[in-house]
Amino acid sequence: MLTPLRQPGSVSLRGLIPSASFVGCADITVSSVASHSDECTPGCLFVTLPGHQTHGRKFIPQALQRGAAAILTDFPLADISLPQCIVSDVPKAYGQICHGLFGDPSRHLGIAGVTGTNGKTTTTWILRSLLEYASRPTGLIGTIENCDGILSEPSVLTTPNAMTIAQLLAAMREQKTRYAAIELSSHALDQSRPAGMGVDVAIVTNLTHDHLDYHTNFENYVAAKAKIVNYLKPGGILVLNADDEHWERLIPELNQQVGTLTYGQSDDADVTFEILEMTPRGSRFRIHFGVERMMCETSMIGEHNISNCVAAACGAIHLGLTTEEICEGFAECGPVPGRMEAVECGQDYRVYVDYAHTDDAIANVIQSVREISKNRIIIVCGAGGDRDRTKRSAMGRAASLADQVILTNDNPRTESPEQIVDDILCGFDVSANPPLIEFDRRKAIQRAMELAHSGDTVLVTGKGHENFQIIGEQRLPFDDVKSCRDAILHTIRATGQSNFPAKVAG
Numbered sequence: 001m002l003t004p005l006r007q008p009g010s011v012s013l014r015g016l017i018p019s020a021s022f023v024g025c026a027d028i029t030v031s032s033v034a035s036h037s038d039e040c041t042p043g044c045l046f047v048t049l050p051g052h053q054t055h056g057r058k059f060i061p062q063a064l065q066r067g068a069a070a071i072l073t074d075f076p077l078a079d080i081s082l083p084q085c086i087v088s089d090v091p092k093a094y095g096q097i098c099h100g101l102f103g104d105p106s107r108h109l110g111i112a113g114v115t116g117t118n119g120k121t122t123t124t125w126i127l128r129s130l131l132e133y134a135s136r137p138t139g140l141i142g143t144i145e146n147c148d149g150i151l152s153e154p155s156v157l158t159t160p161n162a163m164t165i166a167q168l169l170a171a172m173r174e175q176k177t178r179y180a181a182i183e184l185s186s187h188a189l190d191q192s193r194p195a196g197m198g199v200d201v202a203i204v205t206n207l208t209h210d211h212l213d214y215h216t217n218f219e220n221y222v223a224a225k226a227k228i229v230n231y232l233k234p235g236g237i238l239v240l241n242a243d244d245e246h247w248e249r250l251i252p253e254l255n256q257q258v259g260t261l262t263y264g265q266s267d268d269a270d271v272t273f274e275i276l277e278m279t280p281r282g283s284r285f286r287i288h289f290g291v292e293r294m295m296c297e298t299s300m301i302g303e304h305n306i307s308n309c310v311a312a313a314c315g316a317i318h319l320g321l322t323t324e325e326i327c328e329g330f331a332e333c334g335p336v337p338g339r340m341e342a343v344e345c346g347q348d349y350r351v352y353v354d355y356a357h358t359d360d361a362i363a364n365v366i367q368s369v370r371e372i373s374k375n376r377i378i379i380v381c382g383a384g385g386d387r388d389r390t391k392r393s394a395m396g397r398a399a400s401l402a403d404q405v406i407l408t409n410d411n412p413r414t415e416s417p418e419q420i421v422d423d424i425l426c427g428f429d430v431s432a433n434p435p436l437i438e439f440d441r442r443k444a445i446q447r448a449m450e451l452a453h454s455g456d457t458v459l460v461t462g463k464g465h466e467n468f469q470i471i472g473e474q475r476l477p478f479d480d481v482k483s484c485r486d487a488i489l490h491t492i493r494a495t496g497q498s499n500f501p502a503k504v505a506g
């Protein structure tokens, strides 16, 4: 549960959106607003949003029944007795109204918005950690949790709708939380969920293949990501990853003069970094920030996570942290749940749970382990159902970089698990690296632990922090970290192997 909010205020639509026109009235004063007919309450404004399944305007009768007193629409609707406010961009106006009702909370906070195919959760998590280390209470909105700086709750979406964002930012203000790190997914940017909010720093971590079921093609996907720039406050800064293959594709999309800062290992970047050491216990790296040299240490593993650290450092500098605060903050930053999270229960091989669910992410985590270990890599992976089918064969190709692949269920949702595995197998050279197939994820994890020899690494990818598995319409309890622990302990009991000092948490 988050901090309960005081009642929102009220706004005049004519004052808030000067370009709006009105049917049946000269202005509408709004004190409550709903974008789903089921959420309408007596006297509220019903916002008719376009959707992918349907259109909100089809639910005006239901909204009326629940007491809606006015309609927000993009063209005048005939046969409706209620006052209507007509705007050209309903999602944008919806955001303005939500944030207006809560006193425009983003104006009072220092905010970093993070987009990118991979690395949003990790970068926002690191940024929050850096800010909090420097005694700046920070809220978080993202895939794992929403937090107002004091209280948190598990998230439903990575980026919630405009009303939830406005409420969360208002709760942060109420808690005297002065900063926020917010994930901005491509779906959210496409649907204008962040409308009404401003960010001081907009970070784009990378652009690789995901969500083409929704965006249709990579160009649309890049265009959706580029919309992050629309949310920059005056004087805000856009932070781009110069190591990313596609980062320059964002430039023509931006079509605006904004302050930019690039980061990367490439010498062309404004902020460069070098990796000094990577071990199974963490990494050391040096950031060159202007004339400053920052020696940094983190318990995080993998080049991609060092890149995320540098992205977070760029954001933190712009939000006012000193380089000393950032270096010290990295050392204190704990692991991000389900992102290369080590599971140690006394086994003599390494086990990491990671949220890699794209080909790029899978290739990165395998490469990260190759750099710190010469022994075999066993990967347990699958792909989500009812999501981008075109990424599966590439995920298979990436997974086959491991020495042994065990294909299993991720969240099959309503798709056939056999079909999903067939799609993944299209990317495989089955004769060169024959995978094992075990649809039951618990058994697949158990199998990986049985196959692991001393010094090997087991990677369990795709579900990270998730504490559920969606099979059909059912959402069943499931936790990769717990399943790994159970499997390791079971294997140790069965074989008697145990070379590591036992560190069984929880």
Ligand SMILES: CC(=O)N[C@H]1[C@@H](OP(=O)(O)OP(=O)(O)OC[C@H]2O[C@@H](n3ccc(=O)[nH]c3=O)[C@H](O)[C@@H]2O)O[C@H](CO)[C@@H](O)[C@@H]1O[C@H](C)C(=O)N[C@@H](C)C(=O)N[C@H](CCC(=O)O)C(=O)O
Binding pocket: 035, 036, 037, 038, 048, 049, 050, 051, 052, 053, 054, 055, 056, 057, 059, 156, 157, 158, 159, 160, 161, 185, 186, 187, 188, 214
């Ligand atoms: C694909 C997608 O993003 N869908 C979101 C979208 O649904 P939709 O476009 O299908 O909406 P719709 O059902 O056509 O309805 C249109 C309008 O009619 C209204 N309506 C609908 C039915 C009704 O009875 N009454 C009513 O008023 C709806 O409130 C809506 O305003 O708008 C809905 C309302 O805001 C969201 O709940 C829904 O998220 C669904 C649940 C979802 O799974 N989204 C995922 C894919 C998503 O957004 N993921 C990203 C993360 C991706 C990443 O990790 O990179 C995220 O930010 O979480």
Ligand SMILES: Nc1ncnc2c1ncn2[C@@H]1O[C@H](COP(=O)(O)OP(=O)(O)OP(=O)(O)O)[C@@H](O)[C@H]1O
Binding pocket: 116, 117, 118, 119, 120, 121, 122, 123, 143, 158, 183, 185, 205, 206, 304, 305, 307, 308, 338, 339, 340, 354, 355, 356, 357, 360, 361, 362, 364, 365, 464
């Ligand atoms: N900068 C990066 N570049 C490439 N891969 C990354 C990067 N950061 C993280 N990854 C990989 O992507 C996975 C997901 O990371 P993270 O949760 O931070 O991304 P996200 O963008 O928030 O994902 P989602 O869209 O699901 O919310 C990680 O577990 C890791 O395997």
Ligand SMILES: N[C@H](CCC[C@H](N)C(=O)O)C(=O)O
Binding pocket: 158, 357, 383, 384, 385, 387, 410, 411, 462, 463, 466
């Ligand atoms: N945020 C990502 C997460 C996918 C994780 C994977 N476990 C799956 O269910 O596909 C998405 O919505 O596509």
Ligand SMILES: [Mg+2]
Binding pocket: 120, 121, 122, 142, 143, 144, 158, 183
């Ligand atoms: Mg995320």
